[in-house]
Amino acid sequence: xxxxxxxxxxxxxxxxxxxxxxxxxxxxxxxxxxxxxxxxxxxxxxxxxxxxxxxxxxxxxxxxxxxxxxxxxxxxxxxxxxxxxxxxxxxxxxxxxxxxxxxxxxxxxxxxxxxxxxxxxxxxxxxxxxxxxxxxxxx
Amino acid sequence: xxxxxxxxxxxxxxxxxxxxxxxxxxxxxxxxxxxxxxxxxxxxxxxxxxxxxxxxxxxxxxxxxxxxxxxxxxxxxxxxxxxxxxxxxxxxxxxxxxxxxxxxxxxxxxxxxxxxxxxxxxxxxxxxxxxxxxxxxxx
Amino acid sequence: xxxxxxxxxxxxxxxxxxxxxxxxxxxxxxxxxxxxxxxxxxxxxxxxxxxxxxxxxxxxxxxxxxxxxxxxxxxxxxxxxxxxxxxxxxxxxxxxxxxxxxxxxxxxxxxxxxxxxxxxxxxxxxxxxxxxxxxxxxx
Numbered sequence: 001x002x003x004x005x006x007x008x009x010x011x012x013x014x015x016x017x018x019x020x021x022x023x024x025x026x027x028x029x030x031x032x033x034x035x036x037x038x039x040x041x042x043x044x045x046x047x048x049x050x051x052x053x054x055x056x057x058x059x060x061x062x063x064x065x066x067x068x069x070x071x072x073x074x075x076x077x078x079x080x081x082x083x084x085x086x087x088x089x090x091x092x093x094x095x096x097x098x099x100x101x102x103x104x105x106x107x108x109x110x111x112x113x114x115x116x117x118x119x120x121x122x123x124x125x126x127x128x129x130x131x132x133x134x135x136x137x138x139x
Numbered sequence: 140x141x142x143x144x145x146x147x148x149x150x151x152x153x154x155x156x157x158x159x160x161x162x163x164x165x166x167x168x169x170x171x172x173x174x175x176x177x178x179x180x181x182x183x184x185x186x187x188x189x190x191x192x193x194x195x196x197x198x199x200x201x202x203x204x205x206x207x208x209x210x211x212x213x214x215x216x217x218x219x220x221x222x223x224x225x226x227x228x229x230x231x232x233x234x235x236x237x238x239x240x241x242x243x244x245x246x247x248x249x250x251x252x253x254x255x256x257x258x259x260x261x262x263x264x265x266x267x268x269x270x271x272x273x274x275x276x277x278x
Numbered sequence: 279x280x281x282x283x284x285x286x287x288x289x290x291x292x293x294x295x296x297x298x299x300x301x302x303x304x305x306x307x308x309x310x311x312x313x314x315x316x317x318x319x320x321x322x323x324x325x326x327x328x329x330x331x332x333x334x335x336x337x338x339x340x341x342x343x344x345x346x347x348x349x350x351x352x353x354x355x356x357x358x359x360x361x362x363x364x365x366x367x368x369x370x371x372x373x374x375x376x377x378x379x380x381x382x383x384x385x386x387x388x389x390x391x392x393x394x395x396x397x398x399x400x401x402x403x404x405x406x407x408x409x410x411x412x413x414x415x416x417x
Contacts, residue, residue, distance in 0.1 A: 002417050004313045004384060035143045037178055037274055039315055041382050043391030045331045051238045052230055053184045058218035062227050063234065065216045070209070070348070077343045079336035088340050091330055095341065099329045099394070100380050102239050104180050104272040106143060111272050113182030116238070133382040133389050135315055137276065137415065139141050174282045176317055176413055190377045191369055192323045197357035201366050202373065204355045209348070241378050243319050243411040245282060250411050252321030255377070276415065278280050 003136040016060035036138015041100040046090035048097035054117025090123030142275040155199035175277015180239040185229035187236035193256025229262035281414040294338035314416015319378040324368035326375035332395025368401030
């Protein structure tokens with residue numbers, strides 16, 4: 001059984017956002033899957049998906065601060081500068097963090113650990129509404 | 140055909156560990172898969188999974204040294220500090236390295252390259268026993 | 279339906295390369311998949327796969343410059359030095375960027391965003407011909 005659906009998130013400000021509930025809300029079909037995988041894919045090159053701590057919002061704050069230092073704006077060797085200072089760092093962050101996550105599905109639920117949630121990394125100042133593609137495979 | 144199983148690793152010290160054999164030992168079912176994928180997922184936010192060099196242990200040493208410098212403890216801008224100095228760097232390393240790996244399965248075996256092995260990145264001093272979820276899909 | 283195929287890329291120089299067309303050329307079977315996933319896996323530990331901007335080649339230039347600074351050669355604490363100065367940084371870049379990508383397949387096509395393409399990160403000076411394993415699952 002394969003189920004596929006596109007999801008458009010609301011526009012979010014630059015930073016890391018917990019989006020687990022947005023994904024679950026679109027997937028009532030999850031309840032019918034005894035065993036399988038959920039693949040969540042972002043159709044953009046300046047935003048990312050990863051899994052991390054779902055409880056304390058200071059973790060998301062520290063992520064934003066860390067990645068801004070790891071991939072700083074206006075590096076003197078950047079040549080891809082025409083789309084603004086936040087663009088090239090956004091591409092780098094997206095590559096490091098990744099464009100998709102895969103989560104096991106077991107007995108109708110995501111088999112996440114207690115503290116795991118899905119993060120959207122919005123790496124542009126004005127990224128707009130991001131499109132996700134959800135693919136649920138299982139039986 | 141979908142096969143799913145939880146695996147609890149023994150507690151490992153902080154650093155990178157080759158765990159290919161732990162995974163294979165739990166999967167006699169692999170022999171029956173002609174073509175498919177194995178998904179290995181870690182249900183934690185302060186440990187990671189990746190693939191890398193399976194022969195020389197100095198690679199794992201150098202990984203630990205590199206990532207300790209890339210995500211240092213006690214960064215002055217960290218706000219998530221209540222769980223110890225190794226906690227926030229552990230979350231960052233887990234996001235950069237990733238929570239899951241997917242490996243092709245062919246003719247009953249993992250289609251890894253000659254030098255590829257599965258690494259557990261244990262990013263906490265006392266991470267305890269880590270839970271992995273194995274999902275094998277194929278025919 | 280599962281389809282699997284190995285693909286050997288031509289040798290490429292150190293840097294980031296857009297390889298979407300190499301992958302698509304090997305997969306006429308894609309046209310028959312209504313819904314599914316394509317998994318692309320690299321069987322090496324010193325080269326990587328990721329998705330990023332498919333239009334402006336300066337993005338690939340800036341990637342190479344960025345990752346050379348993030349994982350520099352000849353770090354004083356490296357112990358794995360016997361395979362040349364580009365080897366240990368190549369392992370680190372491969373772990374950070376990843377060994378595989380998964381892309382949704384919809385109505386016979388990769389459901390990539392407008393600006394997304396598949397990057398090979400060739401992190402060795404003389405990496406030679408890299409082997410990819412393509413796994414297409416769907417219906």
